[in-house]
Amino acid sequence: MRERNPDRRRTRVVAALAALCAVVLLSSCAVRTTSILRDPNAVRIALNGWVGYEASAAVMSYLLEHEMGYQTQLMRIDEQPSWQAMDQGAVDVILENWGHEDLMKLYGPEGNGTVVDGGPNGNKGTLGWYIPEYLVEEYPGIDTVEGIKEHAEIFATSETGDKGQFLGGDPAFVTQDQGMINHFDLNLEIVYAGSEAAQITEVRERYKAREPVLFYFYEPQWLFEELDLIHVDFPDYHQGCDADLKDVACDYPSYDLNKIFRRDFAEEGGLAYRMLDDWQWTNSQQNAVARMIAQEGMDPEEAAETWVRENPDVWKEWIPDQAKG
Structure with missing residues (x-):
């Protein structure tokens, strides 16, 4: 500097x-x-x-x-x-x-x-779950909730054992990811990177190695101009579907x-x-x-x-x- x-x-x-x-x-x-x-x-x-x-x-x-x-x-x-x-x-x-x-x-x-x-x-704000585009090429349909459920094991790490890892960012962010995991019965465990910067570093490293990674993310975000990332498709948000954060039946809403x-x-x-x-x-x-x-x-x-x-x-x-x- x-x-x-x-x-x-x-x-x-x-x-x-x-x-x-x-x-x-x-x-x-x-x-x-x-x-x-x-x-x-x-x-x-x-x-x-x-x-x-x-x-x-x-x-x-x-x-x-x-x-x-x-x-x-x-x-x-x-x-x-x-x-x-x-x-x-x-x-x-x-x-x-x-x-x-x-x-x-x-x-x-x-x-x-x-x-x-x-x-x-x-x-314009978009929240959701993201994966690299190369995973969709290797596992067609993995960019849907059904695909994530079918292939959850590919995201497993030494930290999560037989569960797939879902990579969160800053634990202070207000999220509904655990509720989505619960509702759709996904064999995933949330692991927090600790901060946005740490999460981006880990995603970039896995992307470079073409390894599986599933993570919470959002737009606007400069990283989308560097990496080809795909938003995982969940049922669209509707009023009340996230009323109970322990049981969330939909994707995140979009925001102005x-x-x-x-x-x-x-x-x-x-x-x-x-x-x-x-x-x-x-x-x-x-x-x-x-x-x-x-x-x-x-x-x-x-x-x-x-x-x-x-x-x-x-x-x-x-x-x-x-x-x-």
Whole structure:
């Protein structure tokens, strides 16, 4: 990683634990953290644990700082705690929300009223089970639930014994894989890689060796531009089919990914809120930045700077007129 100019304003990536500790302390005194004085020139962005999200956060942070004069804090925190932190006033925006209707009901207008739906961010989200294309060529039909059931043993490892291995990513991700395994009576055992990066490394190694691998994954994701991967076909999602996460009779739903704002930030965030509200981009645009970070080893800020420099026709439309010039 090249050394950057120390005189430049730098985005601060902070662990959200400190902010949440402050929440606990204040809550014990019956004081809501929404009463904490927030610097109106600072924007606190939740940073969830996958590289596509990191790409979005890096670009938004770069534009807020270098084009609009704000300071930003990227709060490294998992999906569900992001909502709790926002409810408690410690985070201003979640940039990529994958459903979570239960959390919106809890914290949105029908619940605490501390968060609001920020509308689509432009990304189309797909979750599911994936295998390499070469497995479909070797075992025709293995890209279906029936095919997985018939050939589960080819995914077995020393870790899973006579069961096939299903490779998960970050155990903090909200998934329904065990419920699908249970419902369809699949002889599989979930093994978590520990993180998105570790999962990608393992998938790439097995792909290079043309070994069997079955894994949870999602789009947008830059890896699809490197590897030929096939989405395993399960019965389509329908309302209620995932109501019991121990017994899930369907595939994952598809998502129009959206933003979530802290209500007070949406009401008082000024030009920063307006820029984030106007921002939308495509899966391929996110993948371009994510690839620079994950595959090319760029620092996220450097990747954002590169993308911003090469795509002014895209991002200038997000900047409010009052902030231009």
